Amino acid sequence: MSITVSRDRHHRYSVVASGEALAPTGPLRRVLQEHTGEQLVVVDEALWPTYGPAIEALLAESAHRILRLPAGEQNKTLDATLRVVEAMDACRIPRRSSPVLAIGGGVLCDLVGFAASIYRRGVPYIRVPTTLLAQVDVSAAIKTGVDHNGFRNRLGTFWPAALTVVDHGFLATQTSEQISQGLGEVFKLALIASEDLFARLARLPADWSPQWFATSADAAALMRQALELMVAELSDDLWEDNLARRVDFGHSFSPLIEMRTGLHHGHAVALDCLLGASIAAGRGLLATETLPHIAAVMRRCALPVRHRAFEDVDELWTALAEVVHHRDGAQHLPVPIDLGKHAFLEDLTRAELAAAVRRLRRAV
Numbered sequence: 001m002s003i004t005v006s007r008d009r010h011h012r013y014s015v016v017a018s019g020e021a022l023a024p025t026g027p028l029r030r031v032l033q034e035h036t037g038e039q040l041v042v043v044d045e046a047l048w049p050t051y052g053p054a055i056e057a058l059l060a061e062s063a064h065r066i067l068r069l070p071a072g073e074q075n076k077t078l079d080a081t082l083r084v085v086e087a088m089d090a091c092r093i094p095r096r097s098s099p100v101l102a103i104g105g106g107v108l109c110d111l112v113g114f115a116a117s118i119y120r121r122g123v124p125y126i127r128v129p130t131t132l133l134a135q136v137d138v139s140a141a142i143k144t145g146v147d148h149n150g151f152r153n154r155l156g157t158f159w160p161a162a163l164t165v166v167d168h169g170f171l172a173t174q175t176s177e178q179i180s181q182g183l184g185e186v187f188k189l190a191l192i193a194s195e196d197l198f199a200r201l202a203r204l205p206a207d208w209s210p211q212w213f214a215t216s217a218d219a220a221a222l223m224r225q226a227l228e229l230m231v232a233e234l235s236d237d238l239w240e241d242n243l244a245r246r247v248d249f250g251h252s253f254s255p256l257i258e259m260r261t262g263l264h265h266g267h268a269v270a271l272d273c274l275l276g277a278s279i280a281a282g283r284g285l286l287a288t289e290t291l292p293h294i295a296a297v298m299r300r301c302a303l304p305v306r307h308r309a310f311e312d313v314d315e316l317w318t319a320l321a322e323v324v325h326h327r328d329g330a331q332h333l334p335v336p337i338d339l340g341k342h343a344f345l346e347d348l349t350r351a352e353l354a355a356a357v358r359r360l361r362r363a364v
């Protein structure tokens with residue numbers, strides 16, 4: 001006997017922009033009022049001194065429990081996920097009517113999303129991303145996960161947040177370095193998919209600050225363009241059935257290098273993009289003279305243009321082998337052709353990689 005069941009499932013999720021995510025009149029208050037039982041809020045503990053009072057005020061009329069967790073890649077663990085799960089039990093959260101609320105950067109959003117996706121085989125959650133990286137990149141996607149066994153996002157799921165509320169005001173308390181980490185993902189997208197976004201990055205004011213990102217209309221327009229572009233890139237294949245994805249640009253060598261060196265994700269992505277550009281130059285897909293221009297835009301974004309791990313060919317080759325495994329045995333290596341366009345390479349050789357590293361040393 002043979003029985004085959006085939007069903008499509010409709011998915012819908014929303015990302016809304018609000019200048020006042022935590023305000024009593026903002027979108028969250030309305031949502032929270034509809035929730036039943038004790039509301040679980042998981043918040044990045046670094047945010048508590050600044051935003052704790054506003055979060056308490058937002059929840060004043062609801063029974064609630066607050067779990068504060070440390071962020072940073074080293075805290076993106078299964079242990080932290082289990083702490084969220086235990087808090088869910090303690091709150092006796094209902095299966096549908098009271099989505100867990102996650103307030104924090106990419107680490108917190110990814111790990112709360114992971115906990116929500118495995119708790120009772122899936123309960124809803126809402127995100128309030130508080131870093132530039134999480135607002136322009138994580139917000140667009142339905143991916144959750146934690147690091148494990150020395151690998152990034154080794155455990156994870158596809159689980160859309162019911163709602164994501166983006167409030168640029170949070171960026172005012174980020175450091176410039178943290179803003180630049182987020183710009184790493186914007187730079188990735190710009191270089192591979194949008195000459196227009198790339199030009200916007202090139203025009204960033206030389207003296208930009210976190211405050212500028214939090215308040216200026218130009219910054220808001222840049223971040224909106226990046227988010228919309230990211231949504232457009234992802235929405236046709238949310239479950240990654242196709243493993244040749246141009247948004248994986250910058251994510252070919254970086255995953256293992258990040259875990260081994262402690263380089264921040266956004267910075268590792270940017271360095272990986274620059275190396276990808278150099279590889280493309282070696283194939284004649286991109287003019288070598290473009291490399292210094294790309295590096296200049298990276299500097300404008302306060303991104304690193306050199307790092308010893310990205311000059312270590314053995315390390316890079318090992319990192320690529322790991323990603324090839326992740327891409328089911330194929331390189332599917334996205335590289336830029338000119339600015340804003342892409343190609344996939346399937347046959348990069350170690351000698352070509354070494355030449356790309358040497359070319360970069362000369363060019364930037």
Ligand SMILES: NC(=O)c1ccc[n+]([C@@H]2O[C@H](COP(=O)([O-])OP(=O)(O)OC[C@H]3O[C@@H](n4cnc5c(N)ncnc54)[C@H](O)[C@@H]3O)[C@@H](O)[C@H]2O)c1
Binds near residue numbers: 044071108
């Ligand atoms: N799910 C996805 O599709 C996706 C996409 C891209 C990246 N990511 C993940 O995102 C993670 C990186 O995100 P991140 O850079 O936001 O990391 P993070 O959450 O660790 O935040 C970075 C630092 O900023 C602090 N912070 C957060 N908000 C702040 C604020 N408003 N003011 C001051 N400090 C603040 C945090 O405490 C932390 O120290 C990586 O783990 C990466 O894998 C996921």
Ligand SMILES: [Zn+2]
Binds near residue numbers: 251
């Ligand atoms: Zn990324």
